[in-house]
Amino acid sequence: xxxxxxxxxxxxxxxxxxxxxxxxxxxxxxxxxxxxxxxxxxxxxxxxxxxxxxxxxxxxxxxxxxxxxxxxxxxxxxxxxxxxxxxxxxxxxxxxxxxxxxxxxxxxxxxxxx
Amino acid sequence: xxxxxxxxxxxxxxxxxxxxxxxxxxxxxxxxxxxxxxxxxxxxxxxxxxxxxxxxxxxxxxxxxxxxxxxxxxxxxxxxxxxxxxxxxxxxxxxxxxxxxxxxxxxxxxxx
Numbered sequence: 001x002x003x004x005x006x007x008x009x010x011x012x013x014x015x016x017x018x019x020x021x022x023x024x025x026x027x028x029x030x031x032x033x034x035x036x037x038x039x040x041x042x043x044x045x046x047x048x049x050x051x052x053x054x055x056x057x058x059x060x061x062x063x064x065x066x067x068x069x070x071x072x073x074x075x076x077x078x079x080x081x082x083x084x085x086x087x088x089x090x091x092x093x094x095x096x097x098x099x100x101x102x103x104x105x106x107x108x109x110x111x112x113x114x
Numbered sequence: 115x116x117x118x119x120x121x122x123x124x125x126x127x128x129x130x131x132x133x134x135x136x137x138x139x140x141x142x143x144x145x146x147x148x149x150x151x152x153x154x155x156x157x158x159x160x161x162x163x164x165x166x167x168x169x170x171x172x173x174x175x176x177x178x179x180x181x182x183x184x185x186x187x188x189x190x191x192x193x194x195x196x197x198x199x200x201x202x203x204x205x206x207x208x209x210x211x212x213x214x215x216x217x218x219x220x221x222x223x224x225x226x
Contacts, residue, residue: 002158003157004157009123033212035214040218040219041218041219042118042203042205042216042217042218042219043158043216044216045213045214046214047214048212048213055212056175056211056213058213064181075124090128090157090158100146100207100208100209100210100211101146101148101163101205101206101207101214102148102160102163103158103160103214105157105158105159106157107155107156107157108157109225
C-alpha cells in the first residue's frame with residue numbers, strides 16, 4: 001500500500017511569485033485535503049477535493065487554489081506569494097464515507113517566501 | 115467557531131513518567147475527537163480517536179476519554195518511553211464536515 005507522497009519537500013520563492021505543490025493520495029483514497037501549518041502552530045484547513053471538485057474551503061483567499069485529477073492526485077497553487085505564506089503545506093487523503101477526521105497525511109512541502 | 119485548546123508546551127519528562135496532555139474543545143455540534151502525533155521527520159499520524167461521549171480511544175499505551183460535560187479529551191500514558199518524543203495534536207471534526215480543527219500542538223521530549 002502506497003502512502004501519501006508530496007513534492008517538492010522544500011522550496012524557496014520570493015514575494016509575488018507563484019508556486020505549485022503536488023500530492024499523490026494513498027492507494028484507494030478518493031478525497032484529498034490540504035492544510036497549512038505555520039511554525040509552532042497546528043495545521044489549518046485550506047480546502048478539500050472530491051471527485052475533482054472543491055468540497056469545502058477554509059478561511060483562505062482565492063489566490064489559494066487547487067486541482068484534483070482523475071487518478072485522485074492533487075495540486076495546490078498559490079499565486080502572488082506573501083511572506084506569511086511561509087509554512088509547511090500538508091496533503092491528506094481519505095476515503096469518502098469513512099469516519100470523518102481519519103486522514104492519512106504526507107510529510108509535507110516546506111515553503112519559504114523571501 | 116469551533117476550536118481546540120491544548121496545554122502549553124514544551125513538555126519534558128523522564129522515561130517511565132506518567133504523561134497527561136490537556137485538551138479542551140468548543141464546538142457547535144457533537145464532534146468526533148482525535149489525537150494526532152508528528153514524529154521527527156514524519157507526517158502526522160492518527161494516534162487515537164473517539165466518536166461519542168464517554169468513548170475511550172486507545173493505542174500504543176495512550177488513552178483519552180471523550181468528556182462531554184467538561185468538553186475535554188485529555189491524552190494520558192502511564193509510562194512514557196524515549197520513542198514517544200514527538201509533537202501531539204488534539205483535533206475535532208464535526209460529523210459531515212470536511213475539515214479537522216487542530217489545536218496548536220504540544221511538543222513532548224522524553225529523556226532517558
